[in-house]
Amino acid sequence: MFGVSSLATVTVEEISKIANTPKMFQFYFHKDRGLNDALLERARAANFNVLALTVDTITGGNRERDLRTGFTSPPKLTLDSLMSFATHPAWAWNFLTKEKFDMPHLSGYVSQGTNLAVSVGDYFSTMLDQSMNWNDAEKLCSQWNGQFALKGIMSVEDAKRAVDIGCTGIMVSNHGGRQLDGCRSPFDQLAEICDAVGDKIDVICEGGIQRGTHVLKALSVGAKACSGGRFYLFALAAAGQAGVERVLGNMRTEIERDMKLMGVTKLDQLSRDNLRFHPSR
Ligand SMILES: Cc1cc2nc3c(=O)[nH]c(=O)nc-3n(C[C@H](O)[C@H](O)[C@H](O)COP(=O)(O)O)c2cc1C
Incomplete structure (x- = not known):
């Protein structure tokens, strides 16, 4: 998916095509309810199958490296960024000659336009609704x-509440x-969440x-599926489409090889017996 x-x-x-x-x-979930409605209806009209509401980004994390480097999307032209362009000529060539950076789902709702250089932190604090609560999530659902x-x-607790408001899945x-x-890792939370809701809802x-x-x-712990971000983004940054195809191919080969090495022929044979597993930790 x-x-x-x-x-x-x-x-x-475009993606749907x-x-x-x-x-x-x-x-x-934006402050602008018109934008929220428009996003939802666009996704529906484009035949998207799943809506996933992000609930862990009510405000941006303190991305210190971004603050230090002045990182924005699209990049601002500063002495530092020009130096970086100069030392990454292929990237700079692509950036300057390919279509302009834009966030087309938001255009029309941001008065200054969506090609403006803003930091991730600025976007979260000005555009997103920090008062989003369970009622909003239930209504959206x-x-x-x-x-x-x-x-x-x-x-x-939140996983159970997701079931109560009618969700069909959660991404741990x-x-x-x-x-x-300092947050725990999702894998460390997985077992207790699967035990509580794994038979009612898809746990990713x-x-x-x-x-x-x-x-x-x-x-093996009980997730129905996994999802990856940097897994494919690093490959995309390094080698474009070919990089993503390679990394997906590697993943498939690894899963098949490792299943053979484990003596498993079907995913439903995976269980906690495969792990030295301490549920109490
Ligand atoms: C460059 C980048 C951009 C991201 N943008 C979004 C986003 O727009 N919305 C969102 O919900 N999560 C976003 N995320 C978080 C990912 O959806 C995902 O939760 C995270 O990357 C998973 O961890 P992984 O990269 O180790 O697989 C982003 C992550 C990265 C690295």
Whole structure:
């Protein structure tokens, strides 16, 4: 399944034209309710199968490296960024000659335009609704009226509440560790969450998934699926489409090879017996 962000640089309509596999739209809950409605209806009209509401990014994490480097999307032209362009000529050439950076799902709702250089932190603090609560999530879930997940669940209590408001899935995730410093890892939370809601709702494990064995461990604990961000983004940055194809191919080969090495022929044979497992920790 392919997932795309509210902040994507490619529209859901364009994606829908080229991808007929299942698709998930990641939803950020904005202060502007008109924008929220428009995002939801666009995803529906483009035949997206799942809406995933991100609930762990009510405000941006303190991304100190971004603050130090002055990182914005698109990049600002400063002495530092010009130096960086000069030392990465292929990247700079692509940036300058390919289509302009844009966040088309937001254009029309940001008066200054979506090609403006803003930091991630600025976007979260000015655009997103920090008062989002369980009622908002429940309303959005019934407005979507289809497969609906909360992305960023890390506790049994919240997982149970997700079931109560009608979600069909949760992504056990800490946003790749990019938000709350000191947060536990999603894998460490997985067993107790699967025990509590795994028979009622699809549990997806994400964060640090890079290898076939990572997937097999998460499925052995009880996750239905895994999801990856930097797993494919690093490959994309390094080698474009060919890089992503390579990394997906590697993942498939690793999963198959590791299953053979484990003596497992079907995913439903994976269980906690595969792990030296201490549920109490
Ligand atoms: C460059 C980058 C951009 C991201 N943008 C979003 C986003 O727009 N919305 C969102 O819900 N999560 C976003 N995330 C978080 C990912 O969806 C995901 O939770 C995280 O990357 C999972 O960890 P992993 O990278 O270790 O697989 C982003 C992550 C990265 C690395």
